[in-house]
Amino acid sequence: MQQAKERVLSPDEVATIFGSSDTLMGFHVDLLSTLESRFAAWSPEQKIGDVFLQIAPFLKMYVTYLNNYQKALETLSECEKRNADFRVFLDRVHRDPALKGLNLIAFLILPIQRIPRYRMLLEAIAKHTPEGHPDYDDLRGALGKIIAVADQVNEQIRSAENAQRVVEVQTMMAGSYPGNLVEPHRRFLFAGELVKISRKAVQKRACFLFNDVLVYARSSAAPTKPSDPTSKKNGNKSRVVKANSNF
Numbered sequence: 001m002q003q004a005k006e007r008v009l010s011p012d013e014v015a016t017i018f019g020s021s022d023t024l025m026g027f028h029v030d031l032l033s034t035l036e037s038r039f040a041a042w043s044p045e046q047k048i049g050d051v052f053l054q055i056a057p058f059l060k061m062y063v064t065y066l067n068n069y070q071k072a073l074e075t076l077s078e079c080e081k082r083n084a085d086f087r088v089f090l091d092r093v094h095r096d097p098a099l100k101g102l103n104l105i106a107f108l109i110l111p112i113q114r115i116p117r118y119r120m121l122l123e124a125i126a127k128h129t130p131e132g133h134p135d136y137d138d139l140r141g142a143l144g145k146i147i148a149v150a151d152q153v154n155e156q157i158r159s160a161e162n163a164q165r166v167v168e169v170q171t172m173m174a175g176s177y178p179g180n181l182v183e184p185h186r187r188f189l190f191a192g193e194l195v196k197i198s199r200k201a202v203q204k205r206a207c208f209l210f211n212d213v214l215v216y217a218r219s220s221a222a223p224t225k226p227s228d229p230t231s232k233k234n235g236n237k238s239r240v241v242k243a244n245s246n247f
Contacts, residue, residue, distance in 0.1 A: 008085045016075045017108070019068035023061060024111050031055060049138030052122060056145035059118070065111055066156040070184060072108060073167050077182040080171075105167055112160050119143070119150045162187050169208050173217065187211040 009017075034051050079086050094103050122143040129136050165188040170181040190209040194216065195202055207216040 008083065008089045009079060013075055013079055016068070017072045017079075019072055020061065020064045021111060024065060027055075027058060027061065045134055047135040047138060048125075049122075049135040049140075049142050052118070052142035052146065053138050056142055056149065059115060059146065059149045060152075062111065062115055062149075063153060063156070066153055066160060069108070069112065069156075069160045070163050073105070073163050074182050074184070076104065076108075077167055077170060077180065081180070103171075105164055105171075109161065109164050112157055115146065115150050115153060116157070119146050122146060166210070169215075173215075177215065181215075185212070 031051070035048065038046055038048055038051065080090065090104060093099070122139060126136075126139045126143050129139055163182075166182050166186055169188065169191070170177060173181065188208070188210055192207055194205045194207050196205050197203075203218075205216045205218065207214065
């Protein structure tokens with residue numbers, strides 16, 4: 001977006017959508033370089049626990065990214081809704097085979113999922129590292145610190161993943177929802193399919209339940225729960241028939 005001849009988003013919009021991703025990227029470039037140097041000189045006595053022990057305190061920088069995530073999704077949703085040039089840009093980029101069917105939302109959630117994956121990685125390594133190994137103590141120490149950070153951000157991660165689902169449903173609505181489905185208070189609860197029986201035909205309806213609104217829509221295919229940002233099925237488009245907020 002920044003390299004395009006004409007900007008499709010303002011610098012402030014770009015900064016809000018991507019948050020502290022530049023900082024996280026720099027952090028992980030350094031981490032990758034350190035790990036690659038260890039693997040290049042690998043031996044049965046090689047250590048990596050000390051690397052994660054040193055970086056564990058810096059994982060708290062993910063909190064900054066998490067705190068901005070809801071605002072990032074709201075800004076992305078608003079830009080898609082009112083900015084035709086941005087919609088064209090996203091459509092073109094999403095067709096790039098290098099992205100393997102992933103959209104921008106799928107990439108924005110990846111940093112949030114990193115801490116749980118580090119935890120699982122170290123748990124697996126520590127499980128298969130004997131007590132007498134030079135890396136044993138550092139692995140255990142690093143694992144303890146990463147578990148502490150993971151416990152701190154777990155609830156925020158769940159909230160971020162739920163907010164992502166709301167955005168995915170709005171995208172599936174193809175602009176037919178009356179208003180903005182993405183709101184700070186809104187939580188996705190369930191998606192499923194119902195059948196409307198009328199005199200002329202049996203009609204399928206895609207239904208999406210939130211904490212404050214029930215949306216049902218005509219769909220070109222049976223709906224799937226929008227829980228997997230990598231699912232190509234999320235490309236199905238639905239048109240809202242009715243939104244009921246009388247809860």
